[in-house]
Amino acid sequence: STPRLTNERLKYLISQGETAINVICDQPTQIQIDSDHPWAEGSVGRAGVPVTTMQDVWTIMEGIRLDETSTMLTAHSPLTLPSYLLLADHQGVPYSELRVSGVITPPTVSAPVCLYGGRERADQQGIPWTEVGTQGGDLLSSVQQKRMKEFADKLEFLIVNNCDKMYPANFNGYIIRETGVGAVEEIAWEFARAFEAFDILAKRGMDIDRVAPKVSFTFSAMIDLFEEIVKFRAARRVWARNLKEKFGATDPRSLQLKFHVNTAGIMMERQQPMINIVRAAYGALAAALGGTQSLQVAGYDEAIAIPTEEAATIGLRTQQILAYETGVATVADPLAGSYYVESLTEKMDEEVQKVIDAIEKMGGMSAAVASGYIDREMEKAWLKYQQEVEDKKRIIVGVNEFTIPEEEEADVEAYHHQVDFDLVNRYIEDLKELKRTRSQTKARKALQDLRRAVETGDPEIICFEMECCKANCTTGEVAGVKRLGVGLPYDPMGVLEYPFD
Structure with missing residues (x-):
């Protein structure tokens, strides 16, 4: 385009x-x-x-x-x-x-050569990428810290200039999920990034109740219906608890998690692309049942090309049918009270908080990136996913089963x-x-x-x-x-x- x-x-x-x-x-x-x-x-x-x-x-x-x-x-x-x-x-x-x-956007949670020079500098020093941060080399930490400071500077600039209807700071978990990591990492890593930025602004004397309402998130919606629903439910709990207990937020707007959802591009397959319409619809349903405030449905042909006008229109009509015909938008949290949903939500809450705490013990998200931890986790997750598909432990319709x-x-x-x-x-x-x-x-x-x-x-x-x-x-x-x-x-x-x- x-x-x-x-x-x-x-x-x-x-x-x-x-x-x-x-x-x-x-x-x-x-x-x-x-x-x-x-x-x-x-x-x-x-x-x-x-x-x-x-x-x-x-x-x-x-x-x-x-x-x-x-x-x-x-x-x-x-x-x-x-x-x-x-x-x-x-x-x-x-x-x-x-x-x-x-x-x-805050500094990337990955360390690609193009944004931060991680691989480039590792190669120059003869350090294997899988060992970045494990040999005492300070390859990325100072750059990550400067990038985070710049992010905080810009956020403060927009707050001071009364950009009241703007949500300038967006933490994009969708991109994280596209690397192959799971629902827990998608939420935990982005929250850890946000909390690091809040720490910087708090040290400058910025009121958390002035900062937090200007922050939003973008999340992914995959096809595992219950996992996605409880991911969004647990995310709201983790966010509100940490904002209140860790940062002392009192304004209800600070405790409200504002997020947009894109149905996952990673689940759009090249083979039999028309059935991607069904995948996207189920992802959209999960997002709606999980309480998203806004939604974008991927084009069925996203794995092949920039979506055609037809594909873009079908994606839009999927959203409109969901909003105006299905009734799922008429009630907040419609699955509340279900034993299965509540137990999964509790488990997701605990796992997300555990990862956030682990990252904070490393020194925050910038330190976790600089150590190579985040990239190693991404690579392990993608390898595991690919192996499951190849071994047919994970069935993908039209890809490894029911092919034409x-x-x-x-x-x-x-x-x-x-x-x-x-x-x-x-x-x-x-x-x-x-x-x-x-x-x-x-x-x-x-x-x-x-x-x-x-x-x-x-x-x-x-x-x-x-x-x-x-x-x-x-x-x-x-x-x-x-x-x-x-x-x-x-x-x-x-x-x-x-x-x-």
């Missing part, structure tokens, strides 16, 4: 009754490199939309009022938030009226719905032209100022990022100078040099 096509799809969904939109970026944007980076070739626009400049954000949101449409920006570019705020200024929308969530010849699947529309690479190539050429024709003096100054702000720990780093947006700096450039500011190489892939030296 491109920003223009994404804008057209969003406006189509709104015309079909959608009341909230979610913008998901492509892989190069997620790893914070530009679309014209050599390693981005073939990946631009394939699993989301590229966000390389401020204009991309403006194009995606063109014709959509920021004070009328609830928006989640799952776009891990350092330009997303500053571009959105500048667009609000352009539309004349006060920050207090912005209806957006997820514009700032592949040629019978060839007529599914999704197989013919591929990225228009002519449009993508034009987008990349436009990006190159922007880099050639912008004011190099303004771009250089904005990036240099940002680097100094990162090096000195300036608490208003968002202001420097906004200046980079105005100077037409790109995602890769802004992320690159921020990496330089914390002592990492400019390009996570080791291919490009800083363009303004």
Whole structure:
């Protein structure tokens, strides 16, 4: 997809009754490199939309009022938030009226080379990745701590600027679940990240009852109906208990867990893709019975391509049938009192709290990431899942049982719905032209100022990022100078040099 096509799809969904939109970026944007980076070739626009400049954000949101449409920006570019705020200024929308969530995200719980240089630096020191953190090397802890401080700085900035309708801080457990870990880790790891951020803000004198209401979560809904239902029920209990007992929260809004649910992309299979409609519907039902406040149903063709208009519409209609025809939304916590559900909820509560306590004993989530613990747990979980599928201890319909010849699947529309690479190539050429024709003096100054702000720990780093947006700096450039500011190489892939030296 491109920003223009994404804008057209969003406006189509709104015309079909959608009341909230979610913008998901492509892989190069997620790893914070530009679309014209050599390693981005073939990946631009394939699993989301590229966000390389401020204009991309403006194009995606063109014709959509920021004070009328609830928006989640799952776009891990350092330009997303500053571009959105500048667009609000352009539309004349006060920050207090912005209806957006997820514009700032805490440091990743994993340590991929692209965001934090973990594998890269481990390789340079001759340390096997599975042993990162076990040989006394401080590969990631200082970077993780600086990233967490930046996250806290931005959250404080938005709170102080009275962004009353915004839930700027989003902790994304959905991404965690997509790595193959279980329901317990999905909740516990994200709560541990949030609690670490709260500790930082508490030390600055910020009132927890001013901070916690501005935090939201994104969770996954898999197909194990009861596990997912009790996951959401237990999460609310764990959240309220910790906010009250650990942080002294008294405002009921602080104790309320605000979360959005996406039906899991990981359960969408390439084989017999039409039956993914059923999988997504069951996941959506689990989310509704578990008490989600908002929901997005994955397209049945998500394992094959960016969802077609047909797939996106079916996902939307699934939500609408669930909301308006089934009756599940008419009562809160409809399964309360069931012996089975209550006993599973109690067990899930205990297991989640146990993992949170273990991470805090390690020194918090940043320390757990730096030690390599989180990555090792992810790799073990994924290996276990794959082995269960291969050994048929876990039956996946259409994959390892009840299969059909592949040629019978060839007529599914999704197989013919591929990225228009002519449009993508034009987008990349436009990006190159922007880099050639912008004011190099303004771009250089904005990036240099940002680097100094990162090096000195300036608490208003968002202001420097906004200046980079105005100077037409790109995602890769802004992320690159921020990496330089914390002592990492400019390009996570080791291919490009800083363009303004």
